[in-house]
Amino acid sequence: MQNINLHNYQDFLLRYIDEELDLRETEALLAFVAVHPAVGEELELLQSTKLDIETISCPSKALLYKNIFPVTLEPTTIVYPNKQKLFKKEKEKAPIVFLKWWAVGAAAVFIFIVARYGMFSGEAGNSLSKNNVAKNNSIKPVTSPVNNPINNISIPNDTIAKTGSLASTNVKENQQNIADNNLNQVVFENLAHPSIPTASTVTASETARAIPSYNGSIIDVKPTVIAEISVPSMPSNDETTETIETIDTESASSNRSVMVGAFEIDKDKFRGLFRKANAIFKNKENNKNEK
């Protein structure tokens, strides 16, 4: 314990006022005060600075309490009178047909095969039409070289047959000219028989039609079957050819086919496939119902 002297007594006095001295320090201070009366006067003065405890009530104390009066509602049963009017009729759900894995697999394989077949048949048709072009050329060979009126280039028909539809666009133009030449040849033959003035000549030629673009170059070629009916109107040599109906098989074939991914499939084949699948499911349902 630190000794109390005239240099440090004030600290002891203040701690005494604050009741922070232990018993030994308190006894030592009181003994020091007894020896020094001036220190005793100062102690009294410092004690007068201590606040007396006074009772002050908080006016809003009652507001601070929480849930003194428990507020709980007892459960009561109340029935709504128009409850029946609130119900709605439930719609009957469609029966769910559960497919077995082997049936789904078989259907997928079937669709794949049909898709493949459809693709190959389409290619076969294209190749067939190309062959027909070559056949037409071979059936009615034109030994004389074809004279191209646009370019004035003479190309023999043998060359056309060899190059086919994938040849240059000039060759396809020549094919068109060949078809025109064939048609003219038939008309001339009819004119050579004036004894049958009312006979009409029907020619069907399958050829490649070239679609010229705005700058004159040919951009696309597809095999097209064009049927033309020629009626000689006058017995004289001036024959006018009237086209009654033109059947364009290209547009028809494009309407019949649909693209499934990378495959082009005929719509009729699709319909047949769905009919078969529908028949299979119907038979299954009938068998289940019979059981």
Add this chain to the structure above:
Amino acid sequence: MTEKDYNESVLLYADNVYRFIVKNLRHTEDAEDIVQSAFEKLWIHKDSVEPQKAKSYLFTVAYHLLIDHTRKAKRITLQESFENDTQTAYQENKALKKVLHDALATLNETQRSLVLLKDYEGYSYEEIGEITKLTTDQVRVYLHRARLKLRNYLISPQQVL
């Protein structure tokens, strides 16, 4: 802390907190607001406050609310000086006590709070340090300075005459 503990804290400490605040502010309505705020905070954090430390928690919260309020009041002192003083001043009944409380008003916020916590609530230096976020030595030094200042006020010539 349960709801029952909270209500018991209201019963035991509401007056003490109010006295501490009203002696500092000398304004009853502001003191009530601070007390309500302190108890509201205790209610919000009642799950994390132990019942034994409820009093210390309340005084800590109230002290910091008091500091905030005093700082805010200092900023608007100029505006209020032009208005009618509607504050309800705490009425001192006795002349001697009035002198002492006038002397208390001469202390700064910290010193006044330390004196009130010491004399009214009987907190030790350490407890006051926890409430006011001061060290024990700081509390002791500030409190001794406050005592000497009060003493000097009491023995000043104005008060003697």
